[in-house]
Amino acid sequence: MAHIELKGITKTFGNHAALKNLNIEIADGEFFVLLGQTGAGKTTTLRLIAALEKPTAGQILIDGQDVADWGAAERDVALVLQQYSLYPRYTVRENLEFPLKSRIRRVEPAEIKERVARVAKTLRIEHLLDRKTDRLSGGEMQRVSIGRAIVRKPRVFLMDEPLSALDAKLREALRTELKNLQMNLGATFLFVTHDQIEAMSMGDKIGVLNNGHLVQTGTPQEIYNNPVNTFVARAVGSPPMNLIGGMLEGGEAVATEGYRLPLGNGYGIATDGRPLTFGIRPEDLFIDSGAPGQARVHDVENHGVEKIVTLRTGNGELLQATVPARTELEIDESVRFSWNPEKVVLFDGNSGMSLRYTS
Numbered sequence: 001m002a003h004i005e006l007k008g009i010t011k012t013f014g015n016h017a018a019l020k021n022l023n024i025e026i027a028d029g030e031f032f033v034l035l036g037q038t039g040a041g042k043t044t045t046l047r048l049i050a051a052l053e054k055p056t057a058g059q060i061l062i063d064g065q066d067v068a069d070w071g072a073a074e075r076d077v078a079l080v081l082q083q084y085s086l087y088p089r090y091t092v093r094e095n096l097e098f099p100l101k102s103r104i105r106r107v108e109p110a111e112i113k114e115r116v117a118r119v120a121k122t123l124r125i126e127h128l129l130d131r132k133t134d135r136l137s138g139g140e141m142q143r144v145s146i147g148r149a150i151v152r153k154p155r156v157f158l159m160d161e162p163l164s165a166l167d168a169k170l171r172e173a174l175r176t177e178l179k180n181l182q183m184n185l186g187a188t189f190l191f192v193t194h195d196q197i198e199a200m201s202m203g204d205k206i207g208v209l210n211n212g213h214l215v216q217t218g219t220p221q222e223i224y225n226n227p228v229n230t231f232v233a234r235a236v237g238s239p240p241m242n243l244i245g246g247m248l249e250g251g252e253a254v255a256t257e258g259y260r261l262p263l264g265n266g267y268g269i270a271t272d273g274r275p276l277t278f279g280i281r282p283e284d285l286f287i288d289s290g291a292p293g294q295a296r297v298h299d300v301e302n303h304g305v306e307k308i309v310t311l312r313t314g315n316g317e318l319l320q321a322t323v324p325a326r327t328e329l330e331i332d333e334s335v336r337f338s339w340n341p342e343k344v345v346l347f348d349g350n351s352g353m354s355l356r357y358t359s
């Protein structure tokens with residue numbers, strides 16, 4: 001398979017920079033997820049690797065070779081899109097055979113047959129091989145699209161939100177299938193999504209893209225536990241991390257909610273009055289319903305195994321906590337809350353950068 005490196009990639013359209021000095025390294029056989037909101041530059045990144053666009057600056061290396069002058073066929077990458085690009089009047093079998101019948105590839109008929117059979121088995125679409133593709137459900141069509149990419153045995157799979165047009169249940173099932181498939185093929189995947197749950201559940205590594213900048217790269221765990229700034233803190237996790245204002249006072253971080261957090265020697269921030277932001281994940285915020293006075297229950301959402309509770313504090317801030325489903329809380333009930341101090345992530349109140357990274 002392949003190792004991919006993007007070095008200082010910038011792409012501008014007119015005077016708009018869609019990507020700014022992007023540096024990404026994807027290891028051979030890795031499932032790398034690029035996570036970002038609409039317009040972040042995800043599709044542009046894929047199109048650059050697929051040779052559908054040329055970078056304004058920077059280099060793309062595949063297995064250490066600069067591919068600037070290589071066309072799509074030479075790069076040998078497969079692009080799977082959100083909208084299935086199948087030939088509607090042809091059968092599933094014909095759609096799967098098509099990429100192998102090109103004059104450049106010259107695959108022998110016996111091998112075409114064998115590869116199509118193997119891919120159909122892997123994707124569990126054997127029973128659909130003789131059906132026309134316009135007679136398929138969305139999930140089946142997307143399986144065929146993925147099959148068309150796999151059958152070619154490309155060096156790299158580029159996937160542009162391939163699951164986002166599917167309903168929630170099917171999306172979940174295909175997420176697992178795709179991940180298993182990638183592991184079985186040992187293939188290098190660059191998968192693009194705006195869905196953080198997809199990113200967290202599928203990625204060996206996640207790159208968070210914001211407005212053309214790669215903000216952070218890491219394993220899902222690293223990104224979740226140690227977000228580099230408040231943007232990443234809010235982009236990953238559902239519900240997102242709570243952010244509470246505060247400031248530095250006499251060597252302690254003091255939240256607007258009155259909590260004090262002694263700062264160990266790890267933080268090189270001695271200036272009193274420096275604004276800070278406390279970051280607390282909803283699972284690290286605890287509600288004490290037997291003790292009124294600090295906040296009111298604003299909303300309770302039942303999610304089966306757990307409830308998501310929104311509190312409104314005395315300062316009018318909204319905080320969210322995940323609590324066991326058995327927890328009984330009334331709307332408007334007055335409660336106290338606390339949090340696990342070891343799990344707090346402190347950010348600079350002005351720049352939003354985590355102090356774990358900047359100190």
Ligand SMILES: Nc1ncnc2c1ncn2[C@@H]1O[C@H](COP(=O)(O)OP(=O)(O)OP(=O)(O)O)[C@@H](O)[C@H]1O
Nearest residue numbers: 013016018036037038039040041042043044045194
């Ligand atoms: N051909 C183009 N001409 C002009 N601007 C473009 C072109 N392609 C992309 N852009 C702009 O570049 C930015 C990044 O677009 P891109 O499609 O890469 O974002 P994205 O993260 O994939 O978004 P989405 O999730 O909506 O697909 C956007 O502001 C977009 O408008």
